[in-house]
Amino acid sequence: MTTTINFIIYHYHHLCRFHYRYHHHHHHHYHHYCHDLGEGVQLNMFAYNTVIRSCEKGGQWRQALEFFGRILGEGAQRDTISYKFAISACGKGEQRQRALELFERMLSEGVQRNTITYNAAISACEKG
Numbered sequence: 001m002t003t004t005i006n007f008i009i010y011h012y013h014h015l016c017r018f019h020y021r022y023h024h025h026h027h028h029h030y031h032h033y034c035h036d037l038g039e040g041v042q043l044n045m046f047a048y049n050t051v052i053r054s055c056e057k058g059g060q061w062r063q064a065l066e067f068f069g070r071i072l073g074e075g076a077q078r079d080t081i082s083y084k085f086a087i088s089a090c091g092k093g094e095q096r097q098r099a100l101e102l103f104e105r106m107l108s109e110g111v112q113r114n115t116i117t118y119n120a121a122i123s124a125c126e127k128g
Contacts, residue, residue: 045076052085061093084120091124099124
């Protein structure tokens with residue numbers, strides 16, 4: 001099962017990066033083909049954080065937030081890493097308000113802020 005999850009994550013990451021490059025090269029909108037990853041597949045925190053990071057790197061803030069939200073649906077606890085990637089994804093998507101809302105939500109979920117999450121929030125404010 002671990003090999004299958006790693007295979008899915010690896011290909012998801014590269015597919016998102018391909019679509020990001022295609023979008024910027026051709027200057028038009030693209031479809032989010034990565035939407036259904038994890039459907040019927042239970043991911044662990046490492047897998048979720050990897051997928052959220054891939055969305056962030058691929059410029060797909062909506063998908064990053066979708067997977068960020070799914071963590072709680074799986075009964076898991078979001079951590080500093082998942083918050084960092086979700087905040088960064090919002091920053092790259094020029095979603096400053098969403099990034100700040102996530103940053104504020106950390107404390108209510110009992111997730112400690114650190115230098116990395118502060119930097120992600122500051123960067124999101126600069127971009128948004």
